[in-house]
Amino acid sequence: METTNKNTNLVARYTDPNSAMNFESLRARAISLVQEYSGNAWSDFNLHDPGVTILEALCFAITDMAYRTNFDIKDLLTGIDGKISAEKNLFYPRKEILTTNPFTVNDLRKLVLDSVPEVYNVWLEKIYSNQQSGYSKGLYNVVIQLFDPEEEMEESVNEALAAEQMEAKIISLEEEVIGRVKNIVLSNRNLGEDYISFTILKPCTVEIEANIVIDRHVHNEEILAEVYCAIESMLNPPLYFYTESDLLDRGFGFEEMYSGPFLQHGFLLDSELDARTKIMDPADLVKSTRYRIIDPSDILRAITVIPGINYVRDFRCRIAGDYRETPYRLPVHQFAKFIFSKEIRDIFLSNDNNEIRVKESLFYSILYKKKDFAKRKFIKGLHQTDQAGVLSGIFKDVGQYYSLQYFFPPVYRLAMDQMDSMASSLAENSEAALAAKAKSKQLKAYLMFFEQILANYLAQLANLENLVTADIATDNATYFTQPLYAVPGAGNILQHFYTEEKEQTDLFWSKFKANPENSHISFLKKTIETDDVYKTRKARVLDHLMSRFNLNVKKHAVVFFNQLFNPDTVDERNMAELMWKSGLVKDFISLSRNRNRAINYLSAIDPLNASGFDILISRLLYIQQPGPRKLTDVMEKYQQRFGMLTREEAGIRPESTVKLEPADWLKTTKAELIIEEDDSSDLGTRGLVFPKQTIGFLKDGLDSKNYRIGPDVSGSGFMLIYKAPADQKWIRAGRFADLQSATDGLSTLIDTLRKINIESEGFHVVEHILLRPSLDSDCFGFNFYDEDGHILFYQNKWQHFLEREETIEKIMSVADHSGEPDYAEMATTLKSFCWINHWENQTLVKSYNAHMLYQYHPALARKLFDKIIRNIRVFRKKRMTLYPGFENVVNRLHETAMREDFFHFRITIVLPSWPARFQDHQFRVFVENVFREYAPVHMKMHFNWLGIARMKQFEALYFDWRESMQADMRTGNATAKSDKLISFIDEGMYTV
Numbered sequence: 008m009e010t011t012n013k014n015t016n017l018v019a020r021y022t023d024p025n026s027a028m029n030f031e032s033l034r035a036r037a038i039s040l041v042q043e044y045s046g047n048a049w050s051d052f053n054l055h056d057p058g059v060t061i062l063e064a065l066c067f068a069i070t071d072m073a074y075r076t077n078f079d080i081k082d083l084l085t086g087i088d089g090k091i092s093a094e095k096n097l098f099y100p101r102k103e104i105l106t107t108n109p110f111t112v113n114d115l116r117k118l119v120l121d122s123v124p125e126v127y128n129v130w131l132e133k134i135y136s137n138q139q140s141g142y143s144k145g146l147y148n149v150v151i152q153l154f155d156p157e158e159e160m161e162e163s164v165n166e167a168l169a170a171e172q173m174e175a176k177i178i179s180l181e182e183e184v185i186g187r188v189k190n191i192v193l194s195n196r197n198l199g200e201d202y203i204s205f206t207i208l209k210p211c212t213v214e215i216e217a218n219i220v221i222d223r224h225v226h227n228e229e230i231l232a233e234v235y236c237a238i239e240s241m242l243n244p245p246l247y248f249y250t251e252s253d254l255l256d257r258g259f260g261f262e263e264m265y266s267g268p269f270l271q272h273g274f275l276l277d278s279e280l281d282a283r284t285k286i287m288d289p290a291d292l293v294k295s296t297r298y299r300i301i302d303p304s305d306i307l308r309a310i311t312v313i314p315g316i317n318y319v320r321d322f323r324c325r326i327a328g329d330y331r332e333t334p335y336r337l338p339v340h341q342f343a344k345f346i347f348s349k350e351i352r353d354i355f356l357s358n359d360n361n362e363i364r365v366k367e368s369l370f371y372s373i374l375y376k377k378k379d380f381a382k383r384k385f386i387k388g389l390h391q392t393d394q395a396g397v398l399s400g401i402f403k404d405v406g407q408y409y410s411l412q413y414f415f416p417p418v419y420r421l422a423m424d425q426m427d428s429m430a431s432s433l434a435e436n437s438e439a440a441l442a443a444k445a446k447s448k449q450l451k452a453y454l455m456f457f458e459q460i461l462a463n464y465l466a467q468l469a470n471l472e473n474l475v476t477a478d479i480a481t482d483n484a485t486y487f488t489q490p491l492y493a494v495p496g497a498g499n500i501l502q503h504f505y506t507e508e509k510e511q512t513d514l515f516w517s518k519f520k521a522n523p524e525n526s527h528i529s530f531l532k533k534t535i536e537t538d539d540v541y542k543t544r545k546a547r548v549l550d551h552l553m554s555r556f557n558l559n560v561k562k563h564a565v566v567f568f569n570q571l572f573n574p575d576t577v578d579e580r581n582m583a584e585l586m587w588k589s590g591l592v593k594d595f596i597s598l599s600r601n602r603n604r605a606i607n608y609l610s611a612i613d614p615l616n617a618s619g620f621d622i623l624i625s626r627l628l629y630i631q632q633p634g635p636r637k638l639t640d641v642m643e644k645y646q647q648r649f650g651m652l653t654r655e656e657a658g659i660r661p662e663s664t665v666k667l668e669p670a671d672w673l674k675t676t677k678a679e680l681i682i683e684e685d686d687s688s689d690l691g692t693r694g695l696v697f698p699k700q701t702i703g704f705l706k707d708g709l710d711s712k713n714y715r716i717g718p719d720v721s722g723s724g725f726m727l728i729y730k731a732p733a734d735q736k737w738i739r740a741g742r743f744a745d746l747q748s749a750t751d752g753l754s755t756l757i758d759t760l761r762k763i764n765i766e767s768e769g770f771h772v773v774e775h776i777l778l779r780p781s782l783d784s785d786c787f788g789f790n791f792y793d794e795d796g797h798i799l800f801y802q803n804k805w806q807h808f809l810e811r812e813e814t815i816e817k818i819m820s821v822a823d824h825s826g827e828p829d830y831a832e833m834a835t836t837l838k839s840f841c842w843i844n845h846w847e848n849q850t851l852v853k854s855y856n857a858h859m860l861y862q863y864h865p866a867l868a869r870k871l872f873d874k875i876i877r878n879i880r881v882f883r884k885k886r887m888t889l890y891p892g893f894e895n896v897v898n899r900l901h902e903t904a905m906r907e908d909f910f911h912f913r914i915t916i917v918l919p920s921w922p923a924r925f926q927d928h929q930f931r932v933f934v935e936n937v938f939r940e941y942a943p944v945h946m947k948m949h950f951n952w953l954g955i956a957r958m959k960q961f962e963a964l965y966f967d968w969r970e971s972m973q974a975d976m977r978t979g980n981a982t983a984k985s986d987k988l989i990s991f992i993d994e995g996m997y998t999v
Contacts, residue, residue: 027073033066057419061454064411068461075405076468084472085400093398095476097552103596105265108604108619109195112147113280114267120246121270122191124385125184128152128246130282131192134203134782136812136895144911145200145776151188152208152243152342153181154382181207190607195268198605198620199912199946201776210344211337213242213301216323216353217310225315227356227363232374233313234354235347236381241309242301242343244281248273248386272385301326301343302334317358406469408462410494412454420447421454422495452500455491463488463535477552477592479585485544486536490527492520503527542581549588556595562587563933564629564924571709571923572761587629598623603943605774606635608972620942621772627937630768637966638919639959641766645759700738702954705767706923707731708760714740716749725749727756767922771965773992775913777972778985779897782808786898787907789815791841792890793878797849799891800841800875803856805898814840815893821872822879833872834861843871900986913947915992917961920952951992964988 023029041062084091091098109115112131119129134146185205192202215238221230254264254274264274303324310319326335326343337343347353349371356363412421420443466487467474474485491497498504498516503526519525536544553560565587569580591598601619610616614634617625625633700708707713708729719726719742727740727749740756743749780786788802789811806814818840821833837843837857845852845867861868878891895907916938924930935950942948953961968988971981 028070028077030066030070033069034063037062037066060415060419064414065457065461067414068411072461072464072468075403075465078403078405079400081400082403083405083468085402086472087402087404089399089402091398091400092472095478096472097477097555097592098398099596101261101265102269105262106267106269107600108197108602109268110197110603111267113277115192115195116280117270117275118195118268119188119191120275120383121268121272123184123187125153125180126151126188127154127243127383129188131202134808136808146779146782147200147202149188149192149202149205150208150340151184151206153184155210155344190609193607193609196605196607197603198618198772198943199774199776199914200605201774201779203782206340208340208342211301211327211341212325213238213306213343213345214325214347214353215306215345216321216325217319218321218355218357219310219319220317221356221358221363222315222317223358227365228370228373230313230315231354231356231365231370232377234310234316235345235374236377237309237313238306239345239378240381241306242345244279245381246275246279246383248275248383250274250386272387299337299342300334301337303332404469406465406489408458408465408489408491408493410458410491411461412451412458412495419450421451448496448500451494451496455494455497455500458491458494459488459531462491462493465489475548475552477549477589479545479582479589483541483545484532484536485541485548488531488535490520490531501527503530538578542585545585546588549585549592552592553588556592556599558591558595560588560591560627561933561937563930564627564937567924567927567930568629571706572765574710587626591626594626598626602941608777608969611973612966612969618772621770623941624770624938627941628768628934630770631765632769635771635966635969636769637962638767638769639955639962641763642955642959644766645763702921702926703731703733704729705760705764705921706926709757709764709923711753711757714753716746716753727753764923767919768924769919771917771961773915773917773965773988775910775915778989779910780982780985784982787811788896788898788904790894790896791818791878792892792894793874794881794891795846795849796890797846797851798844799878800837800843803840803842811895819879819883822876822883828872828876830861830865830869830872833875834858834868837872837875843875845871899989900983905989909989909993912945913949914942915949915951917951917953917958917965917992919958920954925952949993961991964991 023032026032038059041058081091084096086092093099107114109118115131116129120126129152130150131147132150134148185207189202189205192205196202219231219234221227250273251264303322306324307319307322310316323330325331352365352367356365415421463486466489470484470487473483473487491501494500498519504516504519519527522528562584565584566580569583573579573583597619602623604619606616606618606621612635614632614636617634621635622633624630713729713731715728715737716725717728718724724742724744725746725748726742728737729740730737741749741752743752785805785807787808787810788805790798790801793799800818802811802814817836821828821836834857838859841857842854843857843860844854855864855871857868860871882891882893896904897907897909898904916935918931918934919925925934931952935948938948938950951961964984964987968981968984971984974981
């Protein structure tokens with residue numbers, strides 16, 4: 008029976024006939040191919056045949072290449088230092104590739120908890136409204152609960168510190184925390200969202216009195232400390248940071264762990280981030296926006312479930328100074344704080360009706376240790392993992408080539424010592440010696456063709472990290488090669504070294520090999536891959552890398568850009584496309600992570616403070632200067648040379664004209680030249696004097712085919728004239744002293760137009776939610792539409808947000824009855840809140856005050872009141888139908904009502920219409936589609952394409968408004984500026 012010694016290291020033999028490491032299989036296949044292609048020309052396939060010998064050597068070399076190729080991928084990518092370049096190979100760590108800018112409410116909460124250690128918990132609470140699908144979309148209040156500031160300060164302040172000094176320190180701490188939280192929240196704000204208030208919760212005292220009966224065999228002080236900790240945990244559930252290993256043990260995957268923002272100090276679980284709001288009844292949301300319930304029975308249950316406690320008697324709960332037995336609703340901006348006296352305890356332990364004495368010092372020592380242990384701990388060095396352990400391998404030096412000529416039998420005389428021994432056996436310069444050397448060199452030269460292929464394969468394998476990379480350098484390549492210096496006697500074969508003009512010595516050969524740019528290496532690089540081949544293959548590599556990261560981008564923007572602005576430089580256009588793709592791949596992490604991030608409107612207006620959304624769209628559209636800036640400044644910059652008008656503003660040109668006869672240089676049968684009057688007589692200094700043009704000139708003026716240079720009509724000097732393709736008249740663009748000056752002038756003109764176009768490209772993103780009025784301002788109202796789509800009733804005065812919600816609930820309460828309605832009571836209720844419309848035959852007859860209607864037109868009043876009750880009941884049952892239903896409206900400063908949903912998840916994109924690319928209709932469609940594709944799916948977008956004059960008006964309003972927001976966006980001044988901006992961007996679109 009065959010046995011195997013487990014302690015013996017064996018090399019497995021490859022028996023797979025399809026494996027490149029199976030020598031017999033390769034040899035048999037090679038012989039078969041030789042037989043197929045040689046036909047009757049060669050019939051001897053014995054081992055002594057030189058052709059078979061060469062074939063076997065090549066098969067052996069192929070098995071070696073296959074063996075190296077079969078190395079672990081990490082070893083193939085490992086450098087000589089034993090490390091793998093993560094940056095070059097685009098190997099992103101989990102903390103970068105899986106995390107993102109905070110997107111959900113819990114994401115933002117986690118970031119605050121990770122960044123501000125003073126915060127015990129934080130909540131982002133929606134602004135609720137029963138009339139807007141549950142809430143006012145995109146608006147949040149930020150509610151912050153701190154660790155007990157008095158407890159935190161006990162170690163840092165003197166015990167004799169006066170109460171007012173302590174209070175001042177607490178106020179200062181709260182202001183500092185609010186500032187830090189506000190900066191975090193606004194710096195990571197999502198597009199179309201905003202946070203209207205930042206509130207620190209104040210404590211609402213909770214005191215417990217109880218007699219707890221425990222087992223005999225428990226540690227008294229220990230179990231009492233457990234009771235105190237259980238009460239605190241029930242009232243304010245703690246949050247904990249976890250390590251990666253903690254969550255792996257719990258069954259979490261890496262995708263779950265790293266979902267959300269990158270946290271420095273540990274992982275927080277969504278399941279532990281409870282909502283502060285407990286909604287008892289939707290109607291409660293109108294009376295007060297938030298509630299937190301303290302139920303004494305929950306506290307009692309938290310105590311009784313502790314192991315070692317039998318039961319609790321004489322349990323009493325005092326909340327805010329009053330004893331309570333039923334659930335207590337906390338005031339809006341308060342949190343439950345469990346307090347107890349260190350001098351007199353209200354919780355006692357007993358067994359068998361006997362009170363158990365507790366060692367107070369030991370009890371408090373255990374209690375504070377437990378409390379300290381329960382505190383959220385920042386985990387130090389959480390992400391400081393040993394990257395070398397992950398991104399490392401064994402350097403195999405797979406590119407090193409060993410010439411197969413060393414494996415040939417000595418009779419072939421391929422090694423140098425073999426050639427020398429052959430020569431010594433013959434006469435030194437005899438005809439036989441020279442012939443033998445010539446034959447050896449001929450065979451060496453023949454073999455070097457195959458060896459170069461083998462060496463290049465290994466070079467390709469060794470440069471794997473330089474192939475599948477986004478790096479683009481002047482000496483980069485996708486096909487790699489290496490010289491055959493390892494071939495014995497290579498210097499006697501290589502044409503670039505072996506010449507008749509110089510002496511062949513070992514010193515010269517060593518210098519030749521040491522030169523990385525010698526003629527042989529340059530020849531190999533040039534031969535194996537031309538510049539066009541490199542760019543084609545590099546584009547495919549970049550496409551592969553983009554698909555790896557699911558970057559499905561369209562290159563139309565960069566192609567169109569270079570067609571307009573670099574029409575004569577094909578190489579530059581191709582390289583620009585490669586650089587664009589490379590940049591997208593290299594910056595994939597930041598572009599993808601921050602794609603929904605909006606601006607921090609409290610920061611300075613600077614291109615460096617551009618939002619993540621702006622940066623992403625700018626890169627996709629190949630806009631060269633992203634970020635907030637005045638696009639019309641470029642026109643001011645060049646207005647001394649060019650004046651641009653819209654086609655309507657241009658009108659009929661008043662300049663004098665001169666009829667010219669056909670001329671050779673004009674290359675036209677008939678032309679009309681418009682002469683710009685100029686008092687200057689010095690042609691050498693006059694140069695370009697271009698008349699005002701339509702914005703089409705910015706595009707047509709880039710094409711040199713639309714210009715002509717020829718003798719001046721005055722007979723002195725030369726002039727440059729221009730005609731747009733659609734125009735009939737030629738216009739003088741400049742007068743010059745000589746032909747060279749005119750040629751240079753044309754080059755300057757086109758280059759200047761190019762700069763104007765490129766610098767003018769950009770866009771402005773206006774988030775409608777930032778234009779909203781303050782919720783405390785009296786500008787909120789409503790319309791209620793009946794089943795026919797007519798306004799049945801509407802507010803009789805403008806109110807602030809919560810007041811309007813209360814008003815609507817009171818109006819809807821008129822339908823909360825059974826039997827015959829009390830019309831008199833309805834009239835009294837409705838008269839204070841709304842006007843009622845009377846419609847007949849689809850025509851509004853009159854609007855009535857409810858009380859006056861009931862007093863003077865009782866029959867009509869009952870009819871309209873019944874209609875109101877019926878429509879309200881239908882509305883309550885079928886909230887998803889369009890009619891009947893409420894429409895919330897906002898009163899603007901000029902007494903024009905607009906729908907409130909204008910401010911909900913809507914943005915306006917303002918773009919310039921004058922740059923050359925943006926004048927193209929198809930490109931405008933492309934631009935709008937890019938915005939729609941990469942904007943958050945819930946955002947509704949409106950596009951405004953503005954000319955120079957209108958854009959200048961818009962930018963004056965927009966940047967003035969942006970500056971006002973840095974102070975306080977809810978002041979009267981900011982409201983007035985936002986109202987002007989609303990009028991400009993969508994005048995009349997949302998007017999009621």
